[in-house]
Amino acid sequence: MDGAENLSKRQLQALQTREKLLNAGRTVFLENGFQKATMTQINKLAHTGYGTAYVYFKNKDELFTELIETIMQKMYDVAGLPFTPKTKEEAFTQIKKQTRLFMELSLEERQVMKIIKEAIGVSPIVAEKWSQIRARFISGITKDIEYVQKAGLARDDFHANLIAKGWFYMNEQLMWELVLGDIKEDVEAVSDHLTRLYTGGLYK
Template sequence: MDGSEQMSKRQLQALQTRENLLNAGRAVFLEKGFQKATMTQINKLAHTGYGTAYVYFKNKDDLFTELMETIMQKMYDVAGLPFHPRTKEEAYAQILKQTRLFMQSALEEKEMMKVVKEAIGVSAIVKEKWNSIRARFISGITKDIQFVQDAGLAIERFDAALIAKGWFYMNEQVMWDLVLGEIEEDLDAVSENLSELYAGGLYK
């Protein structure tokens, strides 16, 4: 076996160890919550050597932000759906579909999203990560609004970036309310109300 093959094997082992730590982290965070979870618990559950977790992650905050990317992937996929409507009706139908899928994705990860909410409140690193996630969504929504404005479907005088922020923050708050059980899980009603409010104000 030559050096390149040995390196490849070592890299694969490192990737597997990292994956094991992330899986263990998810399990520990779900059981203990963010504040009570420790790297020692994660290391033990992953069956890795003492301190191995610190080779891959600076601390539990760092590991948690990696988990957040995985959790948010479904939502990124929803936000990344093509948006090129030719009519107001087409736009509304797509907005309604995306809004429902966004909320549904959060509910599918309900228990983990509760931990995310807790972590945002106590960790500056996680809060910064959430802000970068927000920025990614808002950027995409801004482009969608600019498209429909350019197409003559939406009111041109509106500031696309400002409307995008307002739309995302409204969805985010409702998403947290759904995850925390503060409003009923009637996704159809929630999605229809939000979408009609948004489309009714933005579109001509």
Template sequence: MDGSEHLSKRQLQALQTRENLLNAGRSVFLEKGFQKATMTQINKLAHTGYGTAYVYFKNKDDLFTELMETIMQKMYDVAALPFKPSSKEEAFAQILEQTRLFMKSSLEEKEVMKVVKEAIGVSAIVEEKWNNIRARFIRGITKDILFVQEAGLANEKFDASLIAKGWFYMNEQVMWELVLGKIEDDLNAVSENLTMLYTGGLYK
């Protein structure tokens, strides 16, 4: 039950219109790219009245950040996987799987992620959204590092927050290169190399 059974007909209609606009937005951004996409094109494809898109979204940047949240959900789910290893080997296996799933999720949304990359470079609103996404991942990684440090599996001299940033930025850079086709290595090999580098330095 999602609570929609308690909504009025008008509220349900508004939810559907919003969903239509988001779906239309995705199609227009994929076809035109971020810079060339317009709210008029999105409105037209969604078959909504003139200017209706502005009732739900301030501008195309606002609509796009909403789409980004949907796209990132798969990656959030990966980051939220339980991480309570009892050995270095167990930690390695879990980190390897998380890294592989993170990269796989981005490749499954490759075309949209290309538009995200473009949008980050030209929209302050989208860039801020991406920075918020980064911060969310880094907080989660920091928490995981603190856990393994307290469990005696990792070197406690390391600054957990700093290492978390380094680990995320390294993964982010590789992710963009995979999405843009600049790395053609096997996904498993890429994930294994990153994980060996990370765990080799952090873990005892």
């Protein structure tokens, strides 16, 4: 019984240490950017023992990918909202809402998203993580397209996966431009135009 109790305490301590390192990592990345951030800085800010960060994460790239996953979970939740429209109008309303929420969440995490953009360009580990994130979103979009095709709402002469990729890449590109401040249009305008373009081409 004592052994199980001690194991439980160790597990709890490990979870707390991991959380401290992730929180410290977020702060260090935001202050220094991805390339200039170091595991030493993260360890120091977390007030953990020398080298402790390496017990939990192989390198800063691995720690950063876990931070990305935490942020992306909110977007996964949006992407996972029920999608069973009965009409083209219902589909438009739901798709526009999802698109707007996707963009709004990106802007809420704008500073971290900027670091993600930087990291994708310099870290193969982060780039691979982003590819996995893309694949997850595209898979979900593909299923939604297949649903409306079977329901007779959308054209069935389009390849669902190819359209899903195109839709995600358009959203991703405009998301980055919003995050980086490269376009002046607001989220509502971006969401409306994207959705009109998408549904206008795909739906009957």
